Amino acid sequence: MISCVDFIPxxxxxxxxxxxxxxxxxxxxxxxxxxxxxxxTLGSLxxxxxxxxCFEYWSHTLSEEAADAVMEVDxxxxxxxxxxxxxxxxGRLIREEHITPYEFYCEHCDTLYRRVLEPLGFSYEIDLSxxxxxxxxxxxRRSR
Amino acid sequence: xKTERKLxxxxxxxxxxxxLHKDFHGALCQAVKYLDDxxxxxxxxxxxxxxxxxxxxxxxxxxxENGLQELERHWQRVFSLENGDFEQFYDNEKLVLKVNSxxxxxxxxxxxxxxxxxxxQTTKVVNATICKNAGYNCSCHYERGKGRxxxxxxxx
Numbered sequence: 270m271i272s273c274v275d276f277i278p279x280x281x282x283x284x285x286x287x288x289x290x291x292x293x294x295x296x297x298x299x300x301x302x303x304x305x306x307x308x309x310t311l312g313s314l315x316x317x318x319x320x321x322x323c324f325e326y327w328s329h330t331l332s333e334e335a336a337d338a339v340m341e342v343d344x345x346x347x348x349x350x351x352x353x354x355x356x357x358x359x360g361r362l363i364r365e366e367h368i369t370p371y372e373f374y375c376e377h378c379d380t381l382y383r384r385v386l387e388p389l390g391f392s393y394e395i396d397l398s399x400x401x402x403x404x405x406x407x408x409x410r411r412s413r
Numbered sequence: 414x415k416t417e418r419k420l421x422x423x424x425x426x427x428x429x430x431x432x433l434h435k436d437f438h439g440a441l442c443q444a445v446k447y448l449d450d451x452x453x454x455x456x457x458x459x460x461x462x463x464x465x466x467x468x469x470x471x472x473x474x475x476x477x478e479n480g481l482q483e484l485e486r487h488w489q490r491v492f493s494l495e496n497g498d499f500e501q502f503y504d505n506e507k508l509v510l511k512v513n514s515x516x517x518x519x520x521x522x523x524x525x526x527x528x529x530x531x532x533x534q535t536t537k538v539v540n541a542t543i544c545k546n547a548g549y550n551c552s553c554h555y556e557r558g559k560g561r562x563x564x565x566x567x568x569x
């Protein structure tokens with residue numbers, strides 16, 4: 270069994286493997302597949318509970334992933350946001366000396382979540398400008 | 414008239430919490446299915462070998478240097494962390510890992526997530542790669558979908 274604590278390096282190597290087969294487009298196709306087949310919980314919570322559902326989903330996943338982050342939801346103002354101060358995934362890839370992060374690793378968080386949330390009527394913005402330092406920001410708004 | 418209460422909440426999460434996100438086993442199942450369906454089983458196998466060679470190279474090196482106790486320590490850490498039902502013992506010069514309930518399969522079944530019937534192949538390929546690079550051999554006999562297996566490791 271590959272332990273779930275070793276999943277991130279396995280995920281990272283999968284991206285590299287797919288990239289070697291057919292470039293970044295092949296990696297994006299996998300992210301789209303994963304979004305369509307693995308993100309049902311986020312889709313269901315966001316659909317039923319709106320921004321509060323987003324808060325519930327990421328409260329669970331980011332707690333289990335031991336993220337250093339601040340999450341905020343304000344239904345009156347119509348937003349949910351994550352200020353990721355130290356991403357457990359990218360942080361792990363940076364920390365491990367014998368592995369290197371896939372060049373576009375952090376972009377999976379753009380494809381995976383955007384593809385779930387936008388069809389449900391949310392806008393989704395992700396700022397990956399500091400992702401090489403394991404930091405990013407996500408902003409979800411009700412768009413209709 | 415009843416007005417709906419709007420949620421306004423802020424939550425600070427800490428990296429001091431225990432890192433254990435078992436849902437990742439489901440993402441690995443999806444990855445195996447994707448590779449099998451889109452590129453064929455040979456590619457799934459090649460990917461797993463590439464991952465194991467790269468990521469578990471320190472474990473292979475320790476196995477080569479110090480012997481089976483390194484694998485024993487590794488499995489103890491992994492299966493204890495994930496609350497697996499398992500036991501380890503030595504049979505002559507072989508290390509035997511008996512998994513009575515695989516924590517990955519148990520978790521995915523509990524939450525109703527997809528489990529590919531080829532999930533246990535990840536164990537076979539990854540173990541074989543770790544061992545081969547250290548001059549060891551291994552076997553893994555499992556009952557498909559049951560979450561039970563017997564893994565054996567020995568020096569070549």
